[in-house]
Amino acid sequence: MLGYVRRNISEVEYHTWFAPVKNLGVQEGSLVLGVRNSFAQEWFRKHYLELLEDALRSLGAEHPQVSFQVLPAQQEAMLLPSDPPPPPPGRTQSERSQAAPPADNRKSLNPKYTFENFVVGPNNNLAHAAALAVAESPGKAYNPLFIYGDVGLGKTHLMHAVGHYMAERFPEKRIEYVSTESFTNDLINAIRDDKMTQFRNRYRSVDLLLVDDIQFLAGKERTQEEFFHTFNALYENHKQIILSSDRPPKDIQTLESRLRSRFEWGLITDIQSPEFETRVAILKMNAEHNRIDIPQEVLELIARQVTANIRELEGALMRVVAFASLNNVPFSRAVAAKALSNVFAPQEVKVEMIDVLRQVASHYNMPPDVIRGSGRVREVVVPRQVAQYLIRELTDHSLPEIGQFFGRDHSTVMHAISKVTEALGKDVELTGAVNTLRRKMQGLEDEGLDT
Numbered sequence: 001m002l003g004y005v006r007r008n009i010s011e012v013e014y015h016t017w018f019a020p021v022k023n024l025g026v027q028e029g030s031l032v033l034g035v036r037n038s039f040a041q042e043w044f045r046k047h048y049l050e051l052l053e054d055a056l057r058s059l060g061a062e063h064p065q066v067s068f069q070v071l072p073a074q075q076e077a078m079l080l081p082s083d084p085p086p087p088p089p090g091r092t093q094s095e096r097s098q099a100a101p102p103a104d105n106r107k108s109l110n111p112k113y114t115f116e117n118f119v120v121g122p123n124n125n126l127a128h129a130a131a132l133a134v135a136e137s138p139g140k141a142y143n144p145l146f147i148y149g150d151v152g153l154g155k156t157h158l159m160h161a162v163g164h165y166m167a168e169r170f171p172e173k174r175i176e177y178v179s180t181e182s183f184t185n186d187l188i189n190a191i192r193d194d195k196m197t198q199f200r201n202r203y204r205s206v207d208l209l210l211v212d213d214i215q216f217l218a219g220k221e222r223t224q225e226e227f228f229h230t231f232n233a234l235y236e237n238h239k240q241i242i243l244s245s246d247r248p249p250k251d252i253q254t255l256e257s258r259l260r261s262r263f264e265w266g267l268i269t270d271i272q273s274p275e276f277e278t279r280v281a282i283l284k285m286n287a288e289h290n291r292i293d294i295p296q297e298v299l300e301l302i303a304r305q306v307t308a309n310i311r312e313l314e315g316a317l318m319r320v321v322a323f324a325s326l327n328n329v330p331f332s333r334a335v336a337a338k339a340l341s342n343v344f345a346p347q348e349v350k351v352e353m354i355d356v357l358r359q360v361a362s363h364y365n366m367p368p369d370v371i372r373g374s375g376r377v378r379e380v381v382v383p384r385q386v387a388q389y390l391i392r393e394l395t396d397h398s399l400p401e402i403g404q405f406f407g408r409d410h411s412t413v414m415h416a417i418s419k420v421t422e423a424l425g426k427d428v429e430l431t432g433a434v435n436t437l438r439r440k441m442q443g444l445e446d447e448g449l450d451t
């Protein structure tokens with residue numbers, strides 16, 4: 001069936017969407033395909049349902065039915081499998097291959113969330129260093145390790161990375177990742193089914209316990225009580241505990257003080273929103289893992305628009321890839337702006353001085369440095385004035401800042417702006433250039449896209 005699909009769509013499209021799909025078999029007469037998230041589910045329903053039904057018809061099905069199910073997080077792999085992680089420091093490949101066969105101690109871990117796949121930047125380097133220290137000396141370096149930060153910034157990723165690292169080195173160790181919600185539900189079920197001994201055995205016999213979203217312990221007295229005993233049992237046996245939360249322990253309301261103080265025993269570290277360069281690096285890594293060749297300037301445009309949440313950043317990249325492949329157009333800034341325009345209103349598109357300069361340079365077919373340089377011939381002066389005019393219009397930069405960018409003072413920029421303003425409506429060529437460039441920069445250039 002996949003052969004049929006592959007013949008009918010582009011290679012990029014196939015790799016982006018179909019390579020990660022899992023066949024979950026036939027349920028109630030419908031072929032069920034597992035997809036990585038709800039965005040992909042919606043996308044498949046909208047764009048590939050007919051194709052898949054045709055594929056089934058080509059195999060003789062009379063009334064083909066296909067449905068899509070989101071895979072649970074731990075089954076969700078990289079879109080395409082990446083290379084296996086390198087051996088941890090201190091062990092050679094041959095020693096590694098003689099080690100015991102990997103136990104299923106990674107079953108609660110997402111295979112994508114490794115240290116190798118974690119981009120380190122100023123926003124997360126302390127949390128990363130702490131996680132690495134814990135991975136190297138579990139139960140010794142910092143116990144517990146408490147990581148906090150806003151939604152989608154990599155807390156779960158780092159916790160799992162410690163798990164993978166430990167699983168690789170000590171296949172016999174027991175690793176358990178659980179959300180606070182699952183811990184609570186397990187407890188409720190254990191109480192209901194009279195299975196508290198099993199519950200305690202399960203959580204108190206692990207070597208590494210990773211608990212996500214610990215802030216949800218707030219207000220749950222019975223769960224807090226049980227977690228307190230779990231914590232003590234592990235701690236006393238020098239087992240490593242890592243907790244994540246959206247806020248530091250002191251800000252978790254209605255948390256028993258004995259728990260709060262325990263959470264503060266080890267190391268508390270936070271993760272902040274990534275800055276621009278880190279966002280671009282994350283996008284680049286994602287694109288490389290998925291073997292998508294996408295120009296840096298397109299990645300930069302995406303990174304400028306999605307600033308606060310890495311999960312959304314990854315979603316934005318997927319949107320752009322999907323949009324370009326469905327419209328069969330190469331990646332460009334205009335395509336990316338268009339792909340994201342439903343999610344981010346055009347006025348939110350942030351344009352930087354360097355973007356304007358690049359666009360003007362490409363419009364006039366000359367290197368950006370020549371426009372910024374000292375040349376005084378009309379062929380260079382006009383593009384320079386246009387660039388300064390558009391920067392003033394499309395960015396928040398002040399006249400002195402624009403002047404500095406061009407190595408000139410603010411009065412030169414003022415002069416450039418008034419020159420362009422005067423010429424608009426009179427000089428047809430210049431007016432055309434300004435309008436085209438403005439549209440491009442605002443992401444409104446449609447490049448003949450079929451939307």
Ligand SMILES: Nc1ncnc2c1ncn2[C@@H]1O[C@H](COP(=O)(O)OP(=O)(O)OP(=O)(O)O)[C@@H](O)[C@H]1O
Pocket residue numbers: 112113117118119120124149150151152153154155156157158282310311314
């Ligand atoms: N530094 C990073 N490098 C690469 N990918 C990252 C990085 N930080 C986060 N991610 C990716 O961003 C996505 C969200 O990360 P994660 O689920 O760990 O966030 P979180 O902080 O636990 O969020 P939540 O509070 O919603 O649970 C994941 O796909 C993760 O792989």
